[in-house]
Structure formats: structure tokens, C-alpha cells
Amino acid sequence: MHNQIVQFLNNSVGGCNAVINAPVGAVGDQSITVNAANILEVCKALKASSEFEFNVLQVITGTDYPDKIEISYILASFSKNLEVILKANLPRGDKFNLPKINSVEAVWSAANFQERETYDMIGVEFVGHPDFRRILCPYDWDGHPLRKDYIVQEKYLDMVVDPPAKNNTDDQLFGKRLKEELGDPKRVSASWKDSSPGSDAAEATEAKDGE
Amino acid sequence: MSSHTNHDEANVDKIILGDQEVLKSDLLTLNMGPQHPATHGVLRVEIKTDSEIVVDAIPHLGYLHRCFEKHAENLDYRGVIPFVDRMDYLAAMSMEWGYALTVEKMLGTEVPKRAEYIRILVAELQRIASHLVFFGTYAIDIGAFTPFLYAFQDREEILRLFEELSGARMLYNYIWIGGVWNDISDSQLARITTFCDKFEIELQKYHNLVGENKIFIGRTANVGVITKEVAFDYGATGPVLRGSGVKWDLRKDRTYGMYERFEFDIPVGTGEKGTVGDCWDRYHVRILEMFESIKIIRQVLAGIEEGPVMGKVPKIIKVPAGEIYMRTECPRGELGYHLISDGGKTPYRLKVKSSCFTHVSILPAIAPGLMIADMVAAIGSIDIVLGEVDR
Numbered sequence: 001m002h003n004q005i006v007q008f009l010n011n012s013v014g015g016c017n018a019v020i021n022a023p024v025g026a027v028g029d030q031s032i033t034v035n036a037a038n039i040l041e042v043c044k045a046l047k048a049s050s051e052f053e054f055n056v057l058q059v060i061t062g063t064d065y066p067d068k069i070e071i072s073y074i075l076a077s078f079s080k081n082l083e084v085i086l087k088a089n090l091p092r093g094d095k096f097n098l099p100k101i102n103s104v105e106a107v108w109s110a111a112n113f114q115e116r117e118t119y120d121m122i123g124v125e126f127v128g129h130p131d132f133r134r135i136l137c138p139y140d141w142d143g144h145p146l147r148k149d150y151i152v153q154e155k156y157l158d159m160v161v162d163p164p165a166k167n168n169t170d171d172q173l174f175g176k177r178l179k180e181e182l183g184d185p186k187r188v189s190a191s192w193k194d195s196s197p198g199s200d201a202a203e204a205t206e207a208k209d210g211e
Numbered sequence: 212m213s214s215h216t217n218h219d220e221a222n223v224d225k226i227i228l229g230d231q232e233v234l235k236s237d238l239l240t241l242n243m244g245p246q247h248p249a250t251h252g253v254l255r256v257e258i259k260t261d262s263e264i265v266v267d268a269i270p271h272l273g274y275l276h277r278c279f280e281k282h283a284e285n286l287d288y289r290g291v292i293p294f295v296d297r298m299d300y301l302a303a304m305s306m307e308w309g310y311a312l313t314v315e316k317m318l319g320t321e322v323p324k325r326a327e328y329i330r331i332l333v334a335e336l337q338r339i340a341s342h343l344v345f346f347g348t349y350a351i352d353i354g355a356f357t358p359f360l361y362a363f364q365d366r367e368e369i370l371r372l373f374e375e376l377s378g379a380r381m382l383y384n385y386i387w388i389g390g391v392w393n394d395i396s397d398s399q400l401a402r403i404t405t406f407c408d409k410f411e412i413e414l415q416k417y418h419n420l421v422g423e424n425k426i427f428i429g430r431t432a433n434v435g436v437i438t439k440e441v442a443f444d445y446g447a448t449g450p451v452l453r454g455s456g457v458k459w460d461l462r463k464d465r466t467y468g469m470y471e472r473f474e475f476d477i478p479v480g481t482g483e484k485g486t487v488g489d490c491w492d493r494y495h496v497r498i499l500e501m502f503e504s505i506k507i508i509r510q511v512l513a514g515i516e517e518g519p520v521m522g523k524v525p526k527i528i529k530v531p532a533g534e535i536y537m538r539t540e541c542p543r544g545e546l547g548y549h550l551i552s553d554g555g556k557t558p559y560r561l562k563v564k565s566s567c568f569t570h571v572s573i574l575p576a577i578a579p580g581l582m583i584a585d586m587v588a589a590i591g592s593i594d595i596v597l598g599e600v601d602r
Contacts, residue, residue: 027317028533055443058538059564063551074536074549074564078443078459085536085549110446113572121280136273136601145278146560 002030005084008049009034013041021087031072031085039073039088040102046075046086047107053077054084057108060115062122064148068092069099069124090124095143103129121146238266243586245274251348251590252597256574258586265586268578270571275601283561288314288388288528291561296382298563299599301344304337304373305541306599307386312467313537313548314388317530325518326390327469332403332511333373333385334468335504339410340369341542342497345594349494350421352591353430358421365413368406372399389524404512407505414505418498422491431494432485435577435589439488445573448566449544450500451593454480454493461540473510475503490592497594529556543567543594563602567595 002020009018009032016038021031034042046054054075063070073086090099103126105111115126116135123144126132133139142153152161239262244255253274259267279298283291295310296303308330315322322330347362370380376393377385385392421427437447442455452459460477462470478499480492532554538547544566551560570593577589 024533025531027319027531028535031534056446058446058536058545058547059549059562061549061560061562063560072549072562074547078457081464083465083536085534108446109444109576110569110572113568117568121278134273136276136278138273145281 001082002032002084005046005052006032008051009042009045012045012049013038016042018042029085031087033087033089036071036088036090036101039071039086040104040107042086043073043075043104043107046084052082052084053079054082055079057104057110057114058083060104060111060118062118062124062146064092064122064146066148069122071101071118071122071124073104093123098123098125100125100127102127105129120144123147241583251595252600254571254590254595254597254600256586256590258578258583260583263582265578265581265583268574268586270574272568272571273601275597277602279602280561280563283558285557287556288530288558291558292387293382293384296384297598298565298602299541299543299546299567299596300381301596302337302341302542303381303383304333304386305341305539306546307383308334308468309537309539309541309546309548311386311388312539313535313550314528314530316537317533317535317550317552318388318524318528320389320522320524322390322522323519324516325394326520326522328511328515329391329395329520330386331468331470331473332395332508332515333376333391335507335511336369336372336403338504338542339501340366342501345497345591346417346421346494349591349594350427352587353427355421355424355427358417361413361417361420365406365410372402372406375399387521388528390519390521392521394520400512400515403508407508407512411502411505414498414501422495422498428484428491430585430588431490431592433489434485434585435490435581435592436486437488437493437573437577441573441576442488445576446569447544447573448569449540449542450493450496451544451566451570451573453478454496454592455488456480456482456492461538461545465538467537467539470507472514473507475506478503490588493592493594527556529554530558538564541566543596543599544570565599565602567597567599568602570595571600 006018006020009016015035017035019033021033023030046052054077056076056078058074058076061072069090069092071088071090075086076083088101090101093099101124103111103115105115112131113135115129116133118124119126119132120134120136121144134141143150154161238259241258241260242255243258245253255271255274257269257271258265279294282294292307292310295306299306343362343366347359350358373383374380376395377383437451437455439455439457442452442457456479458477458479463477478496480487480496482492483495484491530552532552534551536547536549538545546566547564549562549564550558553559573593574590578586581589
């Protein structure tokens with residue numbers, strides 16, 4: 001199926017340069033990479049083609065790699081029961097110069113929220129989006145959390161983000177202590193006091209008896 | 212802050228209501244939520260109204276955003292499961308199953324037969340429990356309080372069973388990679404049989420009480436119509452898509468688990484009380500789905516085999532490099548996991564395709580022209596869980 005799609009794309013959209021990414025190992029899905037500049041034409045062609053009829057946009061997502069940002073468009077056809085992962089590579093850019101790609105909102109309305117989420121999380125600008133702003137983070141948030149080099153801002157609206165006082169250190173220490181004391185992960189029930197010989201509780205009882 | 216379409220500028224003088232052209236009054240902006248009982252969580256919808264009529268609805272999300280996807284990048288593959296629970300907390304079993312399937316497919320793990328049966332069993336029970344919450348809360352949205360109590364009584368039995376199985380009432384951490392955590396006992400299976408027999412009769416009663424009620428029909432029929440075209444355009448799935456008359460169910464069309472062994476129908480909206488794709492249709496699809504779930508559960512109970520419940524999984528899970536997109540049919544729609552692995556102990560990227568997130572985006576498309584009270588009916592009928600919307 002992927003071969004046919006690639007052939008179809010290379011024939012109908014000039015210069016989109018579609019290639020198949022074979023799965024790295026023996027398992028996993030194949031995907032198709034196209035030229036980022038042609039993404040809108042590619043999506044239009046895939047939706048309009050009578051052979052594939054990709055009538056549903058499942059999801060748009062981005063992945064941050066050291067040298068690039070990879071945007072994945074997962075398309076599905078409910079009439080032909082197909083599914084394809086379409087990819088476009090973008091440069092990483094920086095905070096003031098986010099990478100840009102054309103919006104596919106005109107092809108599927110579902111792209112509206114998906115592109116906003118991708119922008120919010122990964123930091124990619126979708127050109128031509130009708131209502132372009134963040135969606136999950138606050139509208140004046142700084143940075144894009146799913147970038148691998150993201151560092152959370154220290155202050156948001158004069159409020160300290162992640163203050164040490166709110167850290168549940170007791171819980172972490174408790175977990176650490178459990179791990180040290182009970183090496184066997186199956187023995188994690190800490191609700192009951194251990195009264196076996198040699199334990200704290202047993203010693204306490206003995207001391208009490210001694211008195 | 213925002214740059215959405217401003218309706219004050221367009222059509223200053225007149226708007227068209229039905230076939231009448233009336234003078235336009237000033238638009239009133241109304242905030243529905245984030246603390247509103249009818250939004251089922253912390254959803255905020257900014258509604259622009261012209262007297263009682265909604266002109267525009269803009270959902271504002273993110274009040275429950277925990278950035279699950281970032282968490283997942285820092286957890287080992289087993290450690291992700293409890294986080295997955297907290298997305299759709301009303302259908303945690305289905306969330307876990309989807310994730311487990313994704314990782315198992317990459318690992319090539321073979322799941323024992325008994326575990327597969329148990330998974331279908333708990334997933335279908337979860338579907339019933341989740342739809343019962345919909346049934347109860349939707350009736351409250353419409354203005355009937357009693358059905359809520361009935362629904363939660365039956366849901367309680369399912370939750371009690373899950374509590375015995377997993378130790379938790381809502382966030383189970385029960386379906387693990389390679390199988391399920393704990394075996395199910397014969398007495399529990401017998402209890403499910405009794406529950407099914409009882410519940411099937413009760414459910415018909417509930418439907419007669421609520422679904423056939425004249426007021427309920429008046430409030431939901433022909434309200435919030437999502438046509439087939441809109442549903443596809445916005446990528447709707449699950450009961451919302453089926454309510455619009457599309458026969459599409461992953462359990463049949465892209466089968467996973469052992470669903471191909473079982474006989475069941477896919478209910479679709481037919482426009483019985485109004486138009487195809489209205490609120491009543493979506494309600495009815497969910498009711499019928501519960502009957503189908505009972506059918507599946509009965510077949511599972513008849514066919515369940517003895518054996519181990521956990522397959523062979525390495526102690527430290529390292530998923531081979533590559534990517535996979537796996538979707539499953541959850542009570543609220545299709546849940547997809549897009550997993551990218553670089554061969555390490557943690558996912559390199561784990562993207563969740565949430566059906567609720569997609570469904571919220573339909574709101575601006577169906578809201579214009581509704582009354583404010585019908586807006587509540589429309590939001591209730593798409594049945595969103597904000598934990599999954601915001602992740």
C-alpha cells in the first residue's frame with residue numbers, strides 16, 4: 001500500500017519527493033516522508049484521491065530530534081480502511097524563529113486543534129491557520145514543553161513554578177526507604193507494622209516488656 | 212490573547228433565525244465553566260450569545276493539563292501504565308489495554324489466551340461502567356436526577372469487582388504489558404454472569420424511563436446535529452461517529468485482541484426520534500452498545516480458558532527502535548498511541564490521540580444556533596472526560 005501511495009504522490013504532486021521510511025527493526029509501522037513545502041498539496045491530493053480517500057485526519061504530532069523536528073500526520077480512511085503516517089522534516093529553529101509549515105486546516109477541520117497542540121507542545125508555526133494560539137498551556141506560557149531541551153520557566157505571573165515547599169519530599173523519602181528496606185518488590189505492603197523478631201516494632205515491645 | 216473571529220464586526224445589523232430576519236442585539240459573552248456542573252470537569256466554553264441563542268462557542272482547554280507525554284518520556288515502559296489510567300479516569304481499563312497492546316506489538320510478546328479473555332471482559336465491563344456514567348450525568352444535564360442514582364448503583368457493582376481484581380476503584384493499573392496483573396476467580400466470573408442477567412433487564416427499564424420520555428426526547432431530538440460530513444471533517448470517532456449513522460467500529464473493522472471471535476452488532480444512529488446525528492441518537496447508540504457489551508461478556512464467560520495470565524516479558528523492557536501507531540476502540544472513541552522508540556528503556560516519544568480532544572473541537576461547529584440550555588445537552592451528548600482532553 002505504501003508503494004502505491006508514494007507512486008501516486010510523486011505522480012500527482014510535483015516535487016513532493018515522497019519516500020518510504022522502512023521500519024528500523026523487523027517490527028513497527030512504515031511511514032512516508034514528503035517535502036515539508038508541499039504538505040498542503042500532498043494532503044489535498046490524498047484526501048481527493050478516489051484510490052485512497054483519506055477522509056479522516058487522526059492526529060498531528062511532532063517529535064524533537066537533535067537535528068530536526070519531525071511532524072507526523074496520521075491519516076486514516078474509514079471508507080477504504082487504510083492508515084498512513086505521513087512525515088515532514090523541519091529545521092529546529094530557535095525561540096524567536098520557529099520552524100514554519102503550511103496549515104492543513106483547509107483540508108480537514110480536525111487539524112485546527114491538532115496544529116494548535118503541536119505548536120503548543122513542540123513549537124512549530126502553522127502558516128495559514130485561522131485561529132493560531134496555544135491550546136493546553138496558558139496563552140502566555142514560555143517555551144514548548146515537548147522539546148527535548150525545554151527548561152520550565154521559574155516564574156509565571158509572579159508565581160513560582162514548582163516551588164520546593166510543594167515538593168512531596170516525604171513521599172519520595174518514603175518510597176526510597178521502602179526500596180532500601182524491602183529489596184523484594186513483592187513485599188511492598190507497608191500498611192502493617194512488621195512485628196517479626198528484630199524489627200523496630202518487636203524491639204519496642206521488648207523494651208516495653210522489660211520495663 | 213486570542214485572535215478568533217469577531218462576530219461583532221460581521222453582520223452588524225441583522226441575523227437570520229430560522230427563516231426570519233431579525234434585528235441583531237448586542238452580543239453577550241458568557242463563560243461556561245471551568246467550574247460548571249454541566250461541563251463534566253474543568254472545560255471552559257466561552258459562549259457568545261444573542262439573547263438566548265448561541266452565536267459562537269470557543270472552548271478553552273488545559274485546566275487539567277499535566278503533560279502526560281513529557282512524563283512518559285521519563286518513565287520506563289511499565290511505569291507509564293498508572294499515568295495512562297489518569298487520562299480517561301472513567302475508562303482506565305481501556306486506556307491501559309491500548310497502551311499494553313502498543314508495547315506488546317513492538318516487543319512481539321505473546322499474551323496468554325486467558326489474559327486475552329480477561330482483557331476483553333474488563334474492557335467491556337468498563338464500557339458499560341463508562342456509558343452508565345454518561346447515562347446518569349446526561350440525565351442530570353437534561354434535568355432528571357433519579358436516573359443518576361440508578362446508573363451509579365449498577366456501576367458500583369462493576370467498580371467493586373474491579374476493586375477486588377486490582378485493588379483500586381478507578382485507577383486500576385491492572386492490564387500489564389504481557390497480560391494482566393491478577394487472575395480472576397470462578398466466583399467473580401459467576402458474579403459477572405448474575406450481574407449481566409440482572410443488568411440487561413434493568414437497562415431496558417432505564418431506557419424506557421429516560422430515552423422514551425417525552426421531555427427527554429424534546430430536549431435531545433433534533434438538537435446538536437452532527438452530520439456525517441462534519442463528523443468525518445472533524446475526525447470524530449466512537450459513539451459520536453456512529454451516532455451520525457456511520458457503521459465504523461475498530462473492534463470489527465481493524466480487529467485487535469480476540470474480538471474477531473465474538474458475535475456482536477455495531478449500533479448506529481438512525482434518526483429514530485429526529486435527525487440522524489442528533490443528541491438522542493448519540494444517547495441511543497450508547498445504550499445499545501451496552502447491550503452489545505453484555506452479549507460479548509456472555510460469550511467471553513462461555514469461552515474463557517484456564518491457563519496463565521502473564522506472558523513472558525523481559526525484566527527490563529527495551530522496545531526495539533522504530534515507531535508504531537496503534538488504535539483501539541474505547542468507550543468514548545478511538546484511542547491511538549503513537550510510540551517512537553530509540554531502543555532505550557523509556558519511550559522517545561509517546562503521543563496520545565485522544566478522542567475527547569477531537570470531539571471538543573466539534574463544539575464550535577455545532578453550537579451556533581443552539582439555545583444555551585441546548586448547549587448543555589450538546590456538550591453532555593459528546594461525553595467528554597477532561598482528563599483525556601487535557602492529558
